[in-house]
Amino acid sequence: MPTKYTQQYLDNILSYDAMNAFIEAAQNYVNARIAWGEGKVPYGYRGGWSGFQFFFNRETTKKNIIAMKKVLKICKNSRTLLSAKKNRIRELKTEFSEGGRGIELVDAFLDTSFSESSAYVASGLNRSQSFIITDSQFYKKRKALGDGGFGHTDSFESDNGNRLAIKHVFNGGNSKNALEFEMKIFNRVYQNLYVGKFASTQVQSSEQVSSLSRTKSYTSLLESGRIRKIDTKFGKRDVVNSVLMPEIGGTSLKDFASKNPKEFMVHSDDIFLNIFNFLHELHFNLKMVHGDCHDDNVMIIDEFHNIFLIDYGEAERMTYYNQMNWSAMMTADLLMGLSYYIYLRQLCSGKVKKTVSRDQVEGLCKKFELKRWMGSDGICYDIALFSYYQLSFITKKLGYMQKDW
Numbered sequence: 001m002p003t004k005y006t007q008q009y010l011d012n013i014l015s016y017d018a019m020n021a022f023i024e025a026a027q028n029y030v031n032a033r034i035a036w037g038e039g040k041v042p043y044g045y046r047g048g049w050s051g052f053q054f055f056f057n058r059e060t061t062k063k064n065i066i067a068m069k070k071v072l073k074i075c076k077n078s079r080t081l082l083s084a085k086k087n088r089i090r091e092l093k094t095e096f097s098e099g100g101r102g103i104e105l106v107d108a109f110l111d112t113s114f115s116e117s118s119a120y121v122a123s124g125l126n127r128s129q130s131f132i133i134t135d136s137q138f139y140k141k142r143k144a145l146g147d148g149g150f151g152h153t154d155s156f157e158s159d160n161g162n163r164l165a166i167k168h169v170f171n172g173g174n175s176k177n178a179l180e181f182e183m184k185i186f187n188r189v190y191q192n193l194y195v196g197k198f199a200s201t202q203v204q205s206s207e208q209v210s211s212l213s214r215t216k217s218y219t220s221l222l223e224s225g226r227i228r229k230i231d232t233k234f235g236k237r238d239v240v241n242s243v244l245m246p247e248i249g250g251t252s253l254k255d256f257a258s259k260n261p262k263e264f265m266v267h268s269d270d271i272f273l274n275i276f277n278f279l280h281e282l283h284f285n286l287k288m289v290h291g292d293c294h295d296d297n298v299m300i301i302d303e304f305h306n307i308f309l310i311d312y313g314e315a316e317r318m319t320y321y322n323q324m325n326w327s328a329m330m331t332a333d334l335l336m337g338l339s340y341y342i343y344l345r346q347l348c349s350g351k352v353k354k355t356v357s358r359d360q361v362e363g364l365c366k367k368f369e370l371k372r373w374m375g376s377d378g379i380c381y382d383i384a385l386f387s388y389y390q391l392s393f394i395t396k397k398l399g400y401m402q403k404d405w
Contacts, residue, residue: 012024030072064096101152118222142155164244165244168230170237279293
């Protein structure tokens with residue numbers, strides 16, 4: 001169990017932001033020790049026995065007071081960035097006595113990942129479950145949503161049913177700058193292709209998106225003071241940064257197809273038409289490409305088989321520097337969509353074919369209205385040429401997918 005000041009810090013996160021919660025707890029720690037040194041504490045005594053040695057003498061307490069005052073000075077400096085504050089506090093840990101309440105409080109602070117309005121507290125500090133505080137709402141961990149090559153995602157839920165997702169980014173993966181770029185892309189896509197389309201039927205009626213989603217920014221970068229270890233399907237992994245975001249409800253395309261193969265065969269055309277409609281909005285209205293359109297990143301969000309693409313770690317925005325390659329980048333998204341349609345249809349029907357014909361590809365392009373991408377200024381002159389040029393890629397991609405069956 002955490003001791004007095006650590007518990008006070010964790011409790012106060014519920015009332016206000018993590019930084020001010022820590023400042024209050026740290027100041028109380030300092031005040032209590034100054035009072036003891038001046039003989040103002042009842043009995044005029046504090047201390048104990050550890051390993052048959054008396055600890056917390058006056059010199060040790062004085063040393064801890066000085067160290068905590070340095071920490072408070074850093075925290076109260078409004079001109080210092082949060083990451084720089086935590087780095088400097090981590091360096092000051094050596095000035096505290098080992099095993100004391102001061103270093104425990106500092107450890108709890110460094111283990112808390114937070115932004116100005118949100119905080120994530122890992123399990124083990126004061127409870128068996130991890131929790132999130134955002135906008136003064138408490139969210140407890142609901143379940144793990146999945147693992148990828150770059151991170152692990154968990155679902156959290158408040159008492160009134162609101163849900164959030166937190167993506168823990170593995171150390172050595174995307175840098176802070178890359179994460180902030182991904183968050184900007186997600187914010188814009190979520191605003192235009194989720195809130196803008198489904199707010200009246202989903203966000204407002206079912207309230208499955210938290211109060212975080214009623215602001216202009218739907219994501220928050222939570223910085224930890226040091227490397228944390230989390231449990232994933234790959235074992236223990238190191239994490240420094242986490243991203244808080246709305247949870248996209250529904251079922252992934254991969255789970256839907258594997259668990260409901262007959263239903264997928266009935267509705268696959270509608271699902272993939274919605275996928276290509278989403279990509280068209282992404283490519284032409286938002287000037288973005290997704291870059292990783294596999295079946296785990298396609299969420300089927302309602303009974304009408306509307307979809308939303310998640311995980312924008314590989315996404316790009318059109319810029320002056322990549323516009324020459326923009327057609328190839330859009331083409332890559334389309335080819336992933338076509339390949340997964342063929343792959344999942346074969347998987348659910350049990351009819352494996354190692355080759356695909358040009359006529360079949362051309363037929364799918366017409367079915368999903370890919371002519372919207374064609375023309376003299378498009379990715380290819382027409383569907384017939386597109387099918388001819390991309391047939392080998394789809395055949396090769398299909399071969400890779402079938403190896404995983």
